[in-house]
Amino acid sequence: MFACLAVATTFAGCGGGSTAGSTIELPATEPWQWSLPAGWSPPVVPENNPMNTAKVELGRRLFYDTRLSGNGTQSCASCHAQASAFTDNRALARGSTGEIHPRNAQPLANVAYHSTLNWADPAATTLEQQLLAPLFNVHPVELGVNDGNRDEVLARLRRDPDYPPRFAAAFAGLPEPLSWDHVAKAIAAFERTLISADSRYDRHLAGQVTLTDTETRGMRLFFGDQALCSRCHGSPNFNDQFRTATTTDAPAVFHNTGLFNIGGTGAYPEPNRGVYELTRKITDMGRFRAASLRNIELTAPYMHDGSIGTLEAVLDFYADGGRNVGNGLYAGDGRLNPYKDPLISQIRLQAQDKSDLVAFLKTLTDYTFISNPQFSDPFAANKSHP
Template sequence: MTENEQPKTKGRLFHRPLAFLCAALALQACGGGSGSSASKAPSGETPPGGVAWQWNLPAGFTPPPVPKDNPMSVAKVELGRALFHDVRLSGNATQSCASCHTQESAFTDNRSLSRGSTGEVHPRNAQPLANVAWNTTLTWANPNERTLEHQMLTPIFGTNPVELGVNEGNRASVLARFQSDAGYAQRFKAAFAGEADPVNWDNIVKAIAAFERSLVSADSRYDRSVAGKASLTAQETRGMKLFFGDQARCSQCHGSPNFNDQFSTAASLQADPSFHNTGLFNIGGTGAYPEPNRGVFEITGQAQDMGRFRAASLRNIELTAPYMHDGSIGTLEAVLDFYAAGGREVGNGLYAGDGRLNPYKDERISQIRLDATDKADLVAFLKTLTDTAFVTNPAFSAPASR
């Protein structure tokens, strides 16, 4: 589920710093990360999709936003799981959603830039999907992309770049692959009970979105330590204090329960999500970033949005290299070197310029102060955010059979 940014929209999108910075205790997590159990809806009624989805969430998490026209159900999540891992969803039947979002890599692909089913290289780095249901926006730099259902239309049907490669010429034949599959016919009937013709593109999108909302990760060593079920080493503890303190300032952009600063729940939708220019580029000293990776500027055309991208979740960060929107930084150590330097200087070539002096850079980047020991401590702490149960949970893997 990589992104393809939409055309520019009129008007100005205002960006304010988040009003919340969650303290460490607000990030408590206990128990496993499956996020669900089979039970009837709280109302006692059985939904159209059969057995309702019961959120089984750790402390610090409340249920995420779910569209009213796509309620969660066990049958729908299981259908979405099968579709997510099925290469027949692509035009040439060679690639699935899981091709760019592999479970062992915390649902990313460990490429700098992802590749679509036809081999076309995507301009952005594939984002991990852990706890994606709580993300306020769903791409690197589109403030208007707010639901999994709408965002998914781009990787399925997008043409610039081609990802799954479904188009007007093959749309009907791709759908026919699932309509003619008896196993899928039963799955769709169970997930969308009462519909005369449930095997359709709208329901394919809804089912995959439901599966993605089930991808809950909150059982890392850090979570367990806060819950009193594990202990961090002295180095990891020093790194944690740095992370949440004023010296490293990490939590100012990664302070929510999902270790980012875009976090919405069913009860609290974040109206004005933040995006940040971290000083990766400053082409020719003008503040410019390389096209088509100019951040929110690609949507608004406003100079102050140049280079602004979403702060990525740090959960399972050890498994999701390379980093940044363009995958241009290969290791956690190099990421911390970049932030400690206040940005990146590109010495020569087409993109030459000193990102540390970018006029649109978030001023907090220049306030970070880290020495070699600090950086090593932070890396140690960041590795405690790895949730091994999440990346091995069979509930998220490809079904053994359809």
């Protein structure tokens, strides 16, 4: 799959004995071949950003490149680390200037299949659009690219002998291959390849492994009418916003699970009031996207604000039908939140059920995904790049 190209003014031959200058091995620009689990259709790919092998490899490099932040300290991977299924295990993410993000960094497994992106953002529907927020946002600063440094950040990539030919290969035939638009498109193409479907649960579906008794009980509970988990986490991606290239209707549903009820008014803390932040409709108060539960064992702490530390505590929360915040600024009984999804009050769980469910959730860990070299840091062997 890798072709050898002589770059710029260097006419060194392919392979051994390269002379001065750089002969860079570039991925050939071939159409992308999806390798998908049985029964999965490919994800939606925007018409103006077709997948190819050179673009995916370029996107991987950009995803891991700290030169893409204003002060050179962070890359996408700083908050989305492969070993943690592409999250950071912090309650709240921390940007390149130290600013704390109001929300928990989300894992990126199967992100190409989400109808909407982010915790509660019905307007964010493509990866190309989503990543402009971490790149350019000022409230909070994440990568910290801004009007003052955006030309300089791009110039860093131009100065690297490796990048210009990679952009030229990925965006062949276009007048200005190395541009912000193409940075975004390449990273999005890489993100679309982050597919996780090789957990013990998937192998069980394929008839390759047998789940233990407690895992099997947990699975039945998960998909049954007593725990009701699958009513919101029932798609192949364990959420309820699963969209493929062949899906005609793309559901975009959000739920209030009763985490807060400040002063009994139904309110959630600002600026984390869910879809309400966008629509200002009171019935959208506290409504968030049901998170995908793939690799959930690796992605603690949980919820949009990272406020629940363990899976056991998440199950206690559901068994209680919400969370009673006893004192402090946010005091109020979330179990009585008037905007809470009625399903949450119908969940019935005993102690044994909770531990069976936790055992089942741990079957969703995909060790192939977190060690796949195609998703890993290409600079890891040479951390001294400029």
